[in-house]
Amino acid sequence: MNSKICLACGELFLTRPQNPTQTYCSKKACQLKRRGAWQKLKLQTDTDYRDNQMRAQKAWMKRNPDYWQKYRDTHPSNVEKDRVLQQHTNNTDGNDEIAKMDVSTCSSCPSAGIYFLMPCSKKKIAKMDVWTVELTLIGT
Numbered sequence: 499m500n501s502k503i504c505l506a507c508g509e510l511f512l513t514r515p516q517n518p519t520q521t522y523c524s525k526k527a528c529q530l531k532r533r534g535a536w537q538k539l540k541l542q543t544d545t546d547y548r549d550n551q552m553r554a555q556k557a558w559m560k561r562n563p564d565y566w567q568k569y570r571d572t573h574p575s576n577v578e579k580d581r582v583l584q585q586h587t588n589n590t591d592g593n594d595e596i597a598k599m600d601v602s603t604c605s606s607c608p609s610a611g612i613y614f615l616m617p618c619s620k621k622k623i624a625k626m627d628v629w630t631v632e633l634t635l636i637g638t
């Protein structure tokens with residue numbers, strides 16, 4: 499067993515003997531982040547997976563056409579919270595369009611490698627929140 503720093507929470511953990519390349523600890527929140535990161539990467543890189551997910555979502559929406567209306571009717575506080583968050587997002591500088599899928603382009607892309615990622619706020623930078631991430635460039 500090796501000790502590593504979890505890519506999600508930044509804490510030290512022991513890798514499982516069955517999975518020596520493990521990069522996330524076993525906490526539920528970290529495993530959710532791992533799966534989310536996997537799915538995000540899969541959606542960006544695997545066209546079959548992306549098409550399949552889109553078909554599955556469309557089929558689900560066809561079977562549940564009134565889901566979101568019922569959700570809004572039964573969760574009015576969430577609707578208001580989402581509205582406020584969306585207004586904040588819309589008012590953020592430089593954000594002139596809303597995209598449902600995460601698509602980004604950059605004029606000067608960083609090079610592939612290992613980076614430290616930390617939340618940036620005007621008030622403080624907490625060293626405990628530093629993540630080690632590996633950037634892999636996909637496509638050209």
Ligand SMILES: [Zn+2]
Nearest residue numbers: 504507523528
């Ligand atoms: Zn963790």
